[in-house]
Amino acid sequence: MTAQVLESPQGKSKIKIENVLYSPALQRVLAFAALIVLIVVFSIASPNFLQFRNITGILLATAVNGILALGVTFVIITAGIDLSIGTVMTFSAVMTGVFITRWGFDPLLGVLCGILSGSFAGMINGIVIAKMKVPPFVATLGMMYMAKGLALIIAELRPIYFNDVPGFSTIATGSVVGSILPDFNIPNAVMIMFIAAIVGSFILFKTILGRYTFALGSNEEATRLSGVNVDLWKIAVYTLSGTFAGLAGVVIAARLNSAQPALGQGYELDAIAAVVIGGTSLSGGEGSILGTIIGAFVISVLTNGLRILSVPQEWQIVVTGVIIIVAVYFDMVRRRRSR
Amino acid sequence: MNSDLLVLMQDVNKSFPGVQALSQCHFDLKAGEVHALVGENGAGKSTLMKILSGVYVKDSGHIYVKGGEVHIHNPRMAQELGIAMIHQELNLMPHLSVAQNIFIGREPRGALPFLVDEKRMNQEAQALLDSLHLAIDPRTRVRDLTVARQQMVEIAKALSYHSQVLIMDEPTASLTKAEIEELFSMIRRLREQGVGIVYISHRMEELKQISDRITVMRDGMYIDTLDTAACTIDQIISLMVGRTIYESKPEIPQDSQREVALEVRNLNRGRVLRDVNFKLYKGEILGFAGLVGAGRTEVARAIVGADKVDSMELFVKGQRVSVHTPSDAVRHGIGYLSEDRKRYGLVTGMTVSANVAMASMRDFLQAWFVLDDAKTARVAQEYVEKLTIRTPSVNQRVKHLSGGNQQKVVIAKWLTADTDVLIFDEPTRGIDVGAKSEIYKLLNELAHAGKAIIMISSELPEILRMSHRIVVMCEGRITGELSAAEADQESIMRLATRRDEMVIH
Structure with missing residues (x-):
């Protein structure tokens, strides 16, 4: 009798259409559909849009924002926020420059240390948030300023050029793929983003860190009561976000063949926009890497397409704003219904 | 001291800013019994049990588990002592699957130490759910389950720690009658297996049905412990209510104009x-x-x-x-x-x-x-x-x-x-x-x-x-x-x- 009662399908039938209609998967599908629609519209509107050169341009324009967005996806799934990634990216770029051009590190080691300086900034964020209990918004806002200031100080207000470091710029602009398939020279920066996305997705869905990322955002108190060291894992998540920012720093430095200390602020908002458009919930507990990558492409396809159609840049920005609100609005509607 | 007691709490005190939540409280639990804990709102039942399960730390007093004195500082220590609490507001991660919830904090690891072996986790969760006669797919997301089933998942989770002491705080508050029957048959099975169960509830008829002993608390104090079979509901209620402060006769104002x-x-x-x-x-x-x-x-x-x-x-x-x-x-x-x-x-x-x-x-x-x-x-x-x-x-x-x-x-x-x-x-x-x-x-x-x-x-x-x-x-x-x-x-x-x-x- 026992088993019988429990086998009754009441639990299952509750899942029903509603849950499918308003699931985060749907949001991802929506974002993807939006991306396809944009691509179709732009390619009809302009013959230049689908040209290989333009496509590589879009891919290249997505790389830095995409990498930043990957890291902040983790933070947002824990129901946190990281406003520091833009300037931490700059800080890492500058540190990479310092390690390689001033201290004469081997370029590979310099790149690694540059990325780790991003991780370090992220770890500080995590400690301030988890141990000092400063709200993430404020803690990372503080770090945003600190990283910006430090980048300027360390670079002595000037760009650091990598002209004397042969091959540094190929990290972003070279094409390993192109050297194998000559007609298919996708820039390395793009490949780095895709590899980072695969690694990120693996971490998010296959590892302990990913599991606790979701758990923290879903119900932090329950996670704590289950005996999980909540503080430690929060620090790990922010460190990871900083690490991705560090990677983005190396990529942007390589693309510009220089570390520009005045750059960076504003990038965090583009990244957060990509995450949100990709269906990751700002209230935590759900999200995906695939969504984030789609979100990043929506933004750069939009920007690129509008530019090809000669829409002034200031209008491109307005449209991006509208897209963000529409995406979050869909998310809120879904959330209200599913309650 | 009595060694067939699973748990003995003596002279436990706890205060929060401005309130003495518990004073000199006593509680004990035997293996294979359902011990109900009753009292009015704010009597201190939940606080006492949160101390036993490591959510709060007592100010003073003694806690013995299987005869040895213990100091429980956090939920993890309670888990290790085989004490698990199912809180009134369910403590699950709604976005995670059933198996992920059950094994949170101790996921089976894969080839590398930081990988989760999802397959093994689902298998183990399945085995656990089967052993409890629960027909729930371990891969279901918890938020897609009914409240009753979520509660079953919590119980499964608690038992997966090999808990010998299971504390349930108002477990039937949001269940239907059929679901309550289901819960009770599970409680009875656990009791037969020698698990000690603390059952916090307001519902008198339920206590008569399921409990072996009843402890009454009032105003943060221990009042009495009764054998369920030998007491009446009225008796319990009068112990719960007591004779309290406002003895003054209610000043009944004159009847109103009935508009x-x-x-x-x-x-x-x-x-x-x-x-x-x-x-x-x-x-x-x-x-x-x-x-x-x-x-x-x-x-x-x-x-x-x-x-x-x-x-x-x-x-x-x-x-x-x-x-x-x-x-x-x-x-x-x-x-x-x-x-x-x-x-x-x-x-x-x-x-x-x-x-x-x-x-x-x-x-x-x-x-x-x-x-x-x-x-x-x-x-x-x-x-x-x-x-x-x-x-x-x-x-x-x-x-x-x-x-x-x-x-x-x-x-x-x-x-x-x-x-x-x-x-x-x-x-x-x-x-x-x-x-x-x-x-x-x-x-x-x-x-x-x-x-x-x-x-x-x-x-x-x-x-x-x-x-x-x-x-x-x-x-x-x-x-x-x-x-x-x-x-x-x-x-x-x-x-x-x-x-x-x-x-x-």
Whole structure:
């Protein structure tokens, strides 16, 4: 009798259409559909849009924002926020420059240390948030300023050029793929983003860190009561976000063949926009890497397409704003219904 | 000391800022028994068990597990001692799967130490669920399960720690009858396997069904432990209620003019409120009694349009009105004074006069949208005097006032808005004894002046002292109505614990 009662399908039938209609998967599908629609519209509107050169341009324009967005996806799934990634990216770029051009590190080691300086900034964020209990918004806002200031100080207000470091710029602009398939020279920066996305997705869905990322955002108190060291894992998540920012720093430095200390602020908002458009919930507990990558492409396809159609840049920005609100609005509607 | 005891707690004390939550509490649990823990709201049951499960740390006292003294500092230590607690509000991660929830914090690792072996985890979860005769797919997301099934998952999770002590805090609060039967058969199976179960509940019939012994607590103190078979429900209730502080005879004001100020018909909201009907007369104080979660606050929130409901017919002075938002309610002269003054009743960072004018801003404007500060101050000053609000001036920020005076500011706000129906939700919560009697006096005066008052309170003596009539709720239903003359603590308690019986008026 026992088993019988429990086998009754009441639990299952509750899942029903509603849950499918308003699931985060749907949001991802929506974002993807939006991306396809944009691509179709732009390619009809302009013959230049689908040209290989333009496509590589879009891919290249997505790389830095995409990498930043990957890291902040983790933070947002824990129901946190990281406003520091833009300037931490700059800080890492500058540190990479310092390690390689001033201290004469081997370029590979310099790149690694540059990325780790991003991780370090992220770890500080995590400690301030988890141990000092400063709200993430404020803690990372503080770090945003600190990283910006430090980048300027360390670079002595000037760009650091990598002209004397042969091959540094190929990290972003070279094409390993192109050297194998000559007609298919996708820039390395793009490949780095895709590899980072695969690694990120693996971490998010296959590892302990990913599991606790979701758990923290879903119900932090329950996670704590289950005996999980909540503080430690929060620090790990922010460190990871900083690490991705560090990677983005190396990529942007390589693309510009220089570390520009005045750059960076504003990038965090583009990244957060990509995450949100990709269906990751700002209230935590759900999200995906695939969504984030789609979100990043929506933004750069939009920007690129509008530019090809000669829409002034200031209008491109307005449209991006509208897209963000529409995406979050869909998310809120879904959330209200599913309650 | 007795070694067949799984758990023995002696002389446990615990205080929170301003409250002695537990004093010299005693509790013991044998293997293979269901030991019920009962008491009124705030008696300290949950606190005592949260100490045993490591959520709180005791101030002093001794805890022995299987004969050895232990010091439990966090939930993990309790887990290691085989003690698990299923909290009243379910503690699951809704976005994660059943298996992921069960194994949170100790996921089976894969090839590398930081990888989760999802496959093995699902297999182990499946085996665990099978052993409990639970037909749940471990890959289902928890939020897609019914509450009852979520609870089963929590129990499975607790047992997966090889727990020998299982604490359940109000486990049946949101279950249907069939689901409760299901839970009980699981409890019985666990009992046969030698698990000791602490069962916190308000529901007397359930205790008679499932428990072996019953411990009664009151006001943070241990009262008595009884064998379930040898005691009656009345006996337990009278132990729970005790003879408490307000011995003074309720000052029953004279009967009112029987003009209906407010009538609620056919109020339904999911499983939270079911077929609620009542009338409120002009000049009366209608007490709403019941246990926490009975739905009293939800009735109030429905009336003022704060929550969406499935159905409700509302009549103000005989006129059918529709209230969808709190501002509709204010327009029809209904004011709600929340139990959480600081969150919902006041803007604590603003001044007394600003708060007094808050619900009737339109009356304090000169020329479209410019605030008439002089008028605001004058009206506020009037109420400060009338209600004897102790404040240096009407320009004092409300957060600097005491609880009792803050409550008076809220009252002044609603009087300024000229509301005829006032709903007080726990009007004296967090207010010291002296200020309480002032609030009581004020309520009486308001009723005298012709206001119609609903007073929701979890303190039975307060209900008995103040109300002309008392409506008792249990699980979203009105289970009875008592006149001031016929009500006493026992009769209210009996109605407040009566479930699944339609006794309306």
